[in-house]
Amino acid sequence: MAIMASRKHLKRFKAPSHWPIHPKEYKWTVKPSPGPHAIESSLPLLVIVRDILGIADNAREARKIINSGEILVDGRPRKNYKFPVGFMDVVTIPKTGGMYRVLPDERGRLVLHEIDEEKASFKLCKIINKTTLKGGRTQLNMHDGRNCLSENEFRVGDVVKLSIPDQEILERIPFEKGSLGLVTGGRHTGEIGRIKKINITRSSMPNTTVIETADKKTFLTLKDYVFVIGRDESVISLPGGK
Structure with a gap:
């Protein structure tokens, strides 16, 4: 039984730090199934329904809601309660009218940012x-x-x-100088700024990018950590009204 549990579940203290669950409340939590996002950069659909949105009081209720096809990810019903939902995915609940985009906050945690119908399209x-x-x-x-x-x-x-x-x-x-970027990794996760310079190395060292924030502060981050979200302005709304 212990082997079966480890295949379907994950010990809470081993869950990624960005999951909004208490590590000592219960021994186990749901383990995401293989999918479009890795476990380190996603949230299981059950955790979203029960722990983040609070539309279910327990795992049994959450599984029932999900299995009924009431939760859409990127416009498609997802009936697997272990389905991994990750960065930039759009979660919609037609029955309640809820619409959300998965984004990182300033502490690197994945959050569900509420959006309108136009942004959810x-x-x-x-x-x-x-x-x-x-x-x-x-x-x-x-x-x-x-x-x-x-x-x-x-x-x-x-x-x-x-x-x-x-x-x-x-x-x-385009990923180019002047575009607006959202940092998705490292110590500046969640910060927004314009690309001031792209440093391409000719060695095994990673390429880097210089980002300038709205208050004219600059910092260096890995090129792979920068996700462009617009040219003159962001095409998506962001947590905290950034």
Whole structure:
């Protein structure tokens, strides 16, 4: 029984620090199933329904709500209570009218930021790789595991605005000097600023980016940590009205 429990559940004290659960309240919590986001950068759907949104008092109620198809992630019903929900995913609950985008706060914790219907109609996806297919078409591989075909010129690091759930590319947000970026990792997680300089190394050292905040302070972070969210202004609303 202990082996079965470890496959389906996760000891609470081993859960990622960004999960909003008390490590000593119970011994076990739900373990995310394999999916578009890693355990270190996602929240199980049950934790969202029960612990964050509070629309269920316990795990049994949460599983019932989820299994009924009442919770949509990126416009599609997700009935697996272990489904990993991660950065930039859009969670909607048609029955209550709730609409949320998953974003990091200033402490690096994933939060559900409430959004309106217009903002809930799209999500942002970062291009982490490109593949050339037979016939010369380009497949864009995104940070959330999805793939999109495109005939336009995109670069790794760019972000695309996708309509959901049909995945039509609406806009390209280039990773370039002057674009507005959200930092998703490191000690500056959750900070917003403009890209002032992109440092490309010719060695095994990682590429870095200089970010300037609204109050004219600058800091250096890894290029991979910067997720562009707009050119002149952010195309998404942000926690705290940033």
